[in-house]
Amino acid sequence: MLTLVYLALITALPLISASPASLNPAAALPEQPLITPPPTAWTPSRTINNAKRGIVSDIDSDLSSLIASASSDVAAIFSDFPAGADVQSSLGLDNSQIAALPTQVLNLPGYANYTDQGWNLRFRAMVYKQPDLNQSKLNDLANGFLIGTSVQSLPAAQSSQAVNLTAEIYVVQQSNQNITFSLAPAPTAGVDGGAVMAGGGSQIIDYPIPTTEEGDVDGFVQINSAGLTPGNATNQTQVLSEYVQGTDTGNASAYLVPDQGMTVISDIDDILRITQIYDPKNGLFNTFAKPFVPWMNMPEIYLNWSTSLTDLHFHYLTTTPEQATRPYMSFIYANYPLGSFDTRPLNFSNTAATVSIRKYLLERIFQTFPQRKFILVADTSNSDVMRDYPLMATEFPNQVQCIFLRNTSATDSLDHFPYDTSGFQSLNQQSYMFFLVPDDLKNLDIANGHCYNASIKQNLTFGYQGLPFGLSTGSGNGSSNSTSNASKVALGGNVGPWGWVGLALLGSLVFGFL
Numbered sequence: 001m002l003t004l005v006y007l008a009l010i011t012a013l014p015l016i017s018a019s020p021a022s023l024n025p026a027a028a029l030p031e032q033p034l035i036t037p038p039p040t041a042w043t044p045s046r047t048i049n050n051a052k053r054g055i056v057s058d059i060d061s062d063l064s065s066l067i068a069s070a071s072s073d074v075a076a077i078f079s080d081f082p083a084g085a086d087v088q089s090s091l092g093l094d095n096s097q098i099a100a101l102p103t104q105v106l107n108l109p110g111y112a113n114y115t116d117q118g119w120n121l122r123f124r125a126m127v128y129k130q131p132d133l134n135q136s137k138l139n140d141l142a143n144g145f146l147i148g149t150s151v152q153s154l155p156a157a158q159s160s161q162a163v164n165l166t167a168e169i170y171v172v173q174q175s176n177q178n179i180t181f182s183l184a185p186a187p188t189a190g191v192d193g194g195a196v197m198a199g200g201g202s203q204i205i206d207y208p209i210p211t212t213e214e215g216d217v218d219g220f221v222q223i224n225s226a227g228l229t230p231g232n233a234t235n236q237t238q239v240l241s242e243y244v245q246g247t248d249t250g251n252a253s254a255y256l257v258p259d260q261g262m263t264v265i266s267d268i269d270d271i272l273r274i275t276q277i278y279d280p281k282n283g284l285f286n287t288f289a290k291p292f293v294p295w296m297n298m299p300e301i302y303l304n305w306s307t308s309l310t311d312l313h314f315h316y317l318t319t320t321p322e323q324a325t326r327p328y329m330s331f332i333y334a335n336y337p338l339g340s341f342d343t344r345p346l347n348f349s350n351t352a353a354t355v356s357i358r359k360y361l362l363e364r365i366f367q368t369f370p371q372r373k374f375i376l377v378a379d380t381s382n383s384d385v386m387r388d389y390p391l392m393a394t395e396f397p398n399q400v401q402c403i404f405l406r407n408t409s410a411t412d413s414l415d416h417f418p419y420d421t422s423g424f425q426s427l428n429q430q431s432y433m434f435f436l437v438p439d440d441l442k443n444l445d446i447a448n449g450h451c452y453n454a455s456i457k458q459n460l461t462f463g464y465q466g467l468p469f470g471l472s473t474g475s476g477n478g479s480s481n482s483t484s485n486a487s488k489v490a491l492g493g494n495v496g497p498w499g500w501v502g503l504a505l506l507g508s509l510v511f512g513f514l
Contacts, residue, residue: 084173101129105250111340112256114231124218128171142166147281158289173215179207186239194310198238200227214346235311261311267378268318279414292331306337314339358384373401380419381408390423402451403432409466418466425462
C-alpha cells in the first residue's frame with residue numbers, strides 16, 4: 001500500500017588453458033596491506049539482489065524503504081542476469097554439448113601499480129562458452145529485455161544489437177580453468193592523458209589461481225619489469241597489450257599507472273552515455289536496441305582533460321554486470337580516452353563487496369595508489385554514488401581532488417527518483433560540484449583543486465532532494481554554502497495546495513500514519 005501511494009505520487013507529477021609458458025609461472029605477491037593483495041582462491045559469494053544500482057538501499061527509514069521498493073525495473077533486470085548452470089539448464093543443454101563449444105575469454109583492461117618489488121598487474125577475466133542458439137530462440141530471449149516492443153518490430157540494426165547483447169548474456173561460465181596470457185608493448189598507445197607505449201615488458205604469464213565457480217579471476221601478479229620505466233620515475237602511464245592464449249577473444253590493454261598523478265574514476269550510464277536507467281522502458285531500449293550515444297559534449301570535456309592534465313589516467317567504473325562489458329568498452333574507446341575498466345563481477349571474495357560493490361571497487365583503487373589524486377565523476381541517479389563518493393573524501397581526505405555529479409533530476413524530466421545529498425554537508429564546496437551540462441565543467445582549475453564553478457547554483461539541502469511536489473528533507477536552506485542545524489523539509493518555490501497535500505502524504509509515509 002505504501003509503495004503504491006509513493007508510486008502514485010511520483011508518476012502523477014509532470015516535474016517530478018593454454019600451452020606452457022616460456023617463463024616460470026608468475027608467483028603471487030607477498031601480502032602488501034592496502035596496496036596489492038595477492039591473488040588467492042576463495043569460495044565465491046553470489047551477487048545478492050539488493051547489491052544493485054538503486055535509488056536508496058541502505059537508509060534505515062520508511063522513506064528510504066519505499067523509495068528502494070519503487071526503484072527501477074532496469075536495475076533488477078541488470079542485477080539478475082542468468083549465469084553458468086542456470087543458463088545451461090534454461091537452454092536445455094547437456095554437458096557434452098557445452099564441452100564441444102569453443103572456450104572464450106572476456107579480459108577487462110586492468111591497471112598496474114609500482115612497489116619496491118616492481119610492477120604489479122591486476123588481471124581480471126571471465127572464461128565462458130557461448131551456446132550456439134538458433135535465431136528464434138535468441139529473439140525470444142532478447143524480447144525479455146524489451147518493454148513495449150520486440151526484436152521482430154525493430155529496424156535491422158537495432159534488432160541485431162539486441163540479439164547480440166542477449167547472446168553475450170546467455171553464456172556458461174567455466175570454473176577451474178587455468179589462464180596463460182602474454183604481454184607486449186601496445187602499438188596504438190599515444191595521446192590520452194599522457195599515456196605512452198611501454199618500452200619493454202614482453203613476457204608470458206601463467207596466472208597462479210584457476211577460475212572460480214563463476215569463471216572469474218581477479219588479482220595482482222608481479223610482472224617482469226625489464227624495459228619498463230619504474231612507476232616512481234615517471235608521470236606517464238605506460239600501456240601494454242594483453243593476449244590470452246588459446247582464444248582470439250581475450251585481448252585487452254594493461255595500464256601501468258605511476259605512483260603520483262591524477263586518475264579520473266568515471267561512471268558511464270547517464271554521465272558519459274544517454275541511458276535513462278531510471279526509466280525502465282527507455283533504459284532497456286537505450287541499452288539493448290539503440291546505439292550507444294554520448295551525453296551531450298562530454299567527450300569534448302574528457303578530451304580536454306586528457307590533453308591539459310598530462311599526468312592523467314582514466315578508469316571507467318560501472319556496476320553493469322560483466323557479461324555486458326563489451327559494448328560498454330567499445331563505446332568508451334570510440335568516444336573517450338583510453339583507460340582501465342571495472343564492472344560488476346559475478347562473485348565476490350567477501351561479504352562487504354557483495355553488499356556494496358561500488359564502494360569495494362573504489363576503495364581497492366584508492367588503496368592501490370595511495371599517492372595519487374582522484375577525480376570522481378557520475379550522476380545523482382545512483383544511490384551508491386551519492387553515498388560512496390563523499391565517503392571516499394572522508395576515508396581518503398588527501399586523495400579526492402574533485403567530485404563532479406550531473407544532476408539528472410534537474411536535467412531529465414523522466415528522473416522522478418530522489419537523491420540524498422547529506423554526505424556532502426561536511427565537504428569543502430571547492431572540492432565538489434553538482435552540474436547541469438558538460439560546459440559547466442569548463443575552465444576549472446582542477447590541477448589546483450578548484451572544482452566549483454560559482455555560477456552554477458547548487459541548491460543543496462543536505463538531505464533527500466527531488467521528492468514529489470518539489471519537496472526535500474535536510475538541514476540546509478537550499479544552498480550548499482549554508483549548514484543550518486535545524487532539521488526541516490525544504491519546499492522548492494511556491495508549493496501551492498497540492499504541495500501541502502504532498503507534504504501531508506510524505507509525512508504520513510515517513511511517520512507510519514498510512
